[in-house]
Amino acid sequence: MAYRQTEKTQARRLEVRQALLDSALELISCEGFDAVSIRAVAKNANLAAGTVYKHFNAKTELCTEVFRLASEAELARVESATKGKGTTTERLRTTIEGFSYRAIKQRRLSYALIAEPVDAAVDVERIRLRKGYADVFSRLVEEGIATKEFVPQQPDVSAAALVGIISEALIGPLSWQSDQQSVIEKELLVSSITEFCLRAVGVQNRGK
């Protein structure tokens, strides 16, 4: 008998796979999906191009998985923010602020997840993500309407609009002009956006 797969080798295999995913995520976070070539991903993980295909059948599978992992993590953060304590208004505020701060912190990645086209398979995942964001906001808006904290409105339209506000004002190309803003400026930006959103859903009593 000779070399067989063992626990150790299986673990190592998973490590390599993870290294490839990490490598791709790093490229996306710095330079976007355009920078994700098989050669670049492999090189960044200190591997050869061919090795990638021992772990993923095709580039699109690798991209889809990286996208899914990153977007599920972010969506989970947003979702958990909506389930905190306090009035609907307070939770909407907290959710938007958290979303905004994370978007600022990893602008390139946020842009890649929310807007940058890649291929058909990844686009399916992206729609899932945006739908996920929209659903989370939609539920919150519905709740606010029910408690009469917000004015009557179409929750799904408002939800899409809320995602749009954050996308454009924080992670869209428009916001790329001023890249290294001070903490104060960031706080002002986030609070301006938050207030804009709260007005938009028609929050009645503005105090905290």
Added chain:
Amino acid sequence: MAYRQTEKTQARRLEVRQALLDSALELISCEGFDAVSIRAVAKNANLAAGTVYKHFNAKTELCTEVFRLASEAELARVESATKGKGTTTERLRTTIEGFSYRAIKQRRLSYALIAEPVDAAVDVERIRLRKGYADVFSRLVEEGIATKEFVPQQPDVSAAALVGIISEALIGPLSWQSDQQSVIEKELLVSSITEFCLRAVGVQNRGK
């Protein structure tokens, strides 16, 4: 003496150039920038690939010019809408409605102009376009604040947010699920978005 350039040939030359621009615009309007290959543009204009290079030095020049022409036209429409008659509130409403209806009517083109990545040169033009939109809205918001029709706010942030709302709710991938909506549904969508925007800038008296 022999063949020389004349008025007629010059005119013909411009016609061919225009045909190439039209051809590219048609491709973008139907299938987006991905469909813009030199061969496709040439074929769609009943020309050979090589001919494109008699009129444009490189693909990027062609793309940039098509983008510029289309985006300037749309921006001009938005800008003129802001300069109509009526209160600032009325003009903001009209501008958003017009923008929205045009976006719905030519969804693919709107998406290509506002979001679809192409290359660095086109991205420069895109930022100009988005900046243009934002400036137009920013001026309107400033005006509304001055007349006390809108609540105090950061005009540039609000302007970016307004562009984001329309982008996401009307031309972003989220809105691609329901493609053939009825006229009634479109009107409801546009009016929901318009009301959302008016609330967002803090319009005081909501009547017309």
Added chain:
DNA sequence: CAATAAACTGAACTGTCGTTCATTTTATGT
């Protein structure tokens, strides 16, 4: 119509990138 220059053509060239696979390296069991 003949001469000539502009306009046009499309096959070939080029570089890039996803993918494959024969070969080499590494890890495991006796």
Added chain:
DNA sequence: ACATAAAATGAACGACAGTTCAGTTTATTG
């Protein structure tokens, strides 16, 4: 240490799109 299978390598392949250019067609002048 040796046999052997898994893992990794990286050169080579194929497809594709931008670009070039030698050859062909078309338009104009005299």
